[in-house]
Amino acid sequence: MENDFExxxxxxAPLGFVFLSLGLQFRKDSSSKKFGKVLGVxxxxxxxxxxxxxxxxxxAASSSLLVNILPSLGLMVIGLYIALFAGEIPVKxxxxxxxxxxxxxxxxxFALFEAMHWTDHPLLPSTMWEGESxxxxxxxxxxxxxxxSSFLLASGYLVNLIGQxxxxxxxxxxxxxxxxxxxxxxxxxxxxxxxxxxxFHNSVLLAASDILxxxxxxxLTILVFGLTIWQYERKRxxxxxxxxxxxxxxxxxxxxxxxxxxxxxxx
Amino acid sequence: MNKRITPxxxxxxxxxFLLPTLILVLLSKGSVYDSERGLIRFANAFxxxxxxxxxxxxxxxxxxxxxxxxxTAPWVSMVFAAIxxxxxxxxxxxQGGFLMEENGSRRAxxxxxxxxFIVSSLAIMVAIGITVLISFVNxxxxxxxxx
Numbered sequence: 384m385e386n387d388f389e390x391x392x393x394x395x396a397p398l399g400f401v402f403l404s405l406g407l408q409f410r411k412d413s414s415s416k417k418f419g420k421v422l423g424v425x426x427x428x429x430x431x432x433x434x435x436x437x438x439x440x441x442x443a444a445s446s447s448l449l450v451n452i453l454p455s456l457g458l459m460v461i462g463l464y465i466a467l468f469a470g471e472i473p474v475k476x477x478x479x480x481x482x483x484x485x486x487x488x489x490x491x492x493f494a495l496f497e498a499m500h501w502t503d504h505p506l507l508p509s510t511m512w513e514g515e516s517x518x519x520x521x522x523x524x525x526x527x528x529x530x531x532s533s534f535l536l537a538s539g540y541l542v543n544l545i546g547q548x549x550x551x552x553x554x555x556x557x558x559x560x561x562x563x564x565x566x567x568x569x570x571x572x573x574x575x576x577x578x579x580x581x582x583f584h585n586s587v588l589l590a591a592s593d594i595l596x597x598x599x600x601x602x603l604t605i606l607v608f609g610l611t612i613w614q615y616e617r618k619r620x621x622x623x624x625x626x627x628x629x630x631x632x633x634x635x636x637x638x639x640x641x642x643x644x645x646x647x648x649x650x
Numbered sequence: 651m652n653k654r655i656t657p658x659x660x661x662x663x664x665x666x667f668l669l670p671t672l673i674l675v676l677l678s679k680g681s682v683y684d685s686e687r688g689l690i691r692f693a694n695a696f697x698x699x700x701x702x703x704x705x706x707x708x709x710x711x712x713x714x715x716x717x718x719x720x721x722t723a724p725w726v727s728m729v730f731a732a733i734x735x736x737x738x739x740x741x742x743x744x745q746g747g748f749l750m751e752e753n754g755s756r757r758a759x760x761x762x763x764x765x766x767f768i769v770s771s772l773a774i775m776v777a778i779g780i781t782v783l784i785s786f787v788n789x790x791x792x793x794x795x796x797x
Contacts, residue, residue, distance in 0.1 A: 395761075398768075406709045441758075445765045456776055463783035472789060486787075519769045526770050529670055530777035537667040538781050544654045552788040559784055564670045571677055584678055591671045592688040593770045596695025603696075604703035604731075611727045612714065 390440045394433040400426025444512040448519045451508035455496035462488025497566060500524060503576035516577040525587035528567050530594055535560030687751075694749050697742070698767040701735030708732055739763075 400422045407419025433440070434447035466485030469477035477485075499510050510520040539556035571584040578586075628636070675683075711725040718724075742749040743756045753759040 402706075406706070409710060409713060442761060442765045445769055448769070460776070460779060460783070463780065463787055467783055467787045470787065470789065519765070522766060522769050523773050526773035527777055529674075530774045531780060532670040533667045534777055534781040535784070536669055537663045538785060540659075540663050540666050541655075542785060544659060552785055555788050556781070556784060564673070567670060567674065568677070571674060584674070585683060587674055588671075588678065588683045589688055589691050590770075591674070592692040593695045593766075594774065596692040597699045597767075597770055597774060600696040600699030600701075601703050604700050604707060607704070607731045608707045608711075608728065611711070611724050611731070614727070615718075615721065615724045 386437075386439060390437045390442070393429060393436045394440055394442060394446070397426040397429035397433065401430065444517050445519045447512055448510075448517050448523060451499070451510065451520075452496065452523065454508060455492045455499070458488045458492025458495065460492075462486065462490075462492060496524075500570065500575045500578070510577055516582075521578065521582070521586045522590065522593070525567075525583065525590035526593060528563055528570075529587055529590050532560050532563040532567060533594075535563060690749060690751060693742070694751070694763050695767070695770065697735060697739050697749070698763040699771070701732060701739060702764070702767060704728065704732035704735055 404419040404423030407415050434443040462485045466482050469482040535556050539553050543553040708728045711728045743759045
């Protein structure tokens with residue numbers, strides 16, 4: 384019982400903080416948003432440390448995975464971010480000479496991520512948990528590679544249809560999607576350091592079930608959400624049948640207009 | 651909508667999306683895939699993502715209600731939708747229930763589903779993020795008008 388309480392306090396509550404923090408970002412007032420950000424950082428740090436604070440919980444394996452994949456994912460995302468904002472775009476944030484550095488960071492991050500599967504070098508982040516392959520690593524890598532291959536290949540085709548000034552983009556998307564797919568195929572043919580090829584093959588097909596379930600579940604929720612709003616909106620009277628605004632509504636409108644008019648006030 | 655995006659082209663894009671999965675299915679020849687487990691994983695992923703996304707959207711519905719002079723109907727409907735997800739999850743994770751995987755109890759299964767959802771959604775979100783970033787990284791500078 385005491386252990387359950389510790390797990391709730393040190394793993395589930397911080398995870399709840401992260402979700403609450405995401406919810407608070409939708410509030411209009413900046414103090415709530417700021418509070419949400421602080422709460423999110425605290426939640427993230429406590430959850431990240433939960434594999435040390437409550438190692439007995441089976442869910443702590445996910446926290447260990449998060450800490451171990453953070454360097455490679457960070458390198459990939461930050462690298463692409465730098466490469467994007469160092470490019471020839473109007474909202475340039477970094478000097479052009481940083482573009483190759485950004486791309487190199489992406490490649491290094493991806494190589495590090497893959498190296499974690501293929502070798503068990505002690506200097507690399509570990510994919511093990513309690514002496515065996517981390518069960519969440521067996522979910523994360525197949526899902527990530529499969530999702531990336533699928534999205535990149537489909538986007539490579541779609542950007543060709545809709546895009547302007549992106550003649551290189553389609554090619555790069557196809558090539559990256561192809562590399563990702565080849566890595567998937569290699570993983571189902573050759574054993575990794577902590578996972579056999581058959582285990583990986585089963586995991587990647589289960590990941591396909593996960594992705595399909597995830598997309599269907601979120602899709603159904605969005606459909607229900609849209610239908611709920613549509614049902615409510617269609618019952619509202621049309622604009623031409625609305626009564627004229629009362630004094631209170633006019634005052635509110637005047638205040639909104641006053642708050643949004645720029646320039647100096649008259650003395 | 652862009653005139654060049656026709657239903658046929660969307661089907662082709664969908665097929666390209668499924669191409670890696672189809673290749674992996676062909677390579678397996680049915681030997682390694684545990685189809686019953688796959689169905690359970692699909693159902694668990696579907697129910698968990700539906701329930702968690704519904705709860706998240708209930709919070710958004712409060713914001714919507716505020717902007718519409720606080721009617722209760724929209725968020726009550728969304729709360730019902732979320733409760734439905736929770737109830738179905740509870741029913742199907744009873745001992746020996748359809749959704750039970752290798753976890754010992756209903757509580758363990760539900761908590762595992764939540765963590766599983768977070769890990770899977772993190773993987774999918776990072777993959778989508780990388781796709782979007784790669785798309786924009788190769789944006790070319792607008793050509794100057796040549797006269």
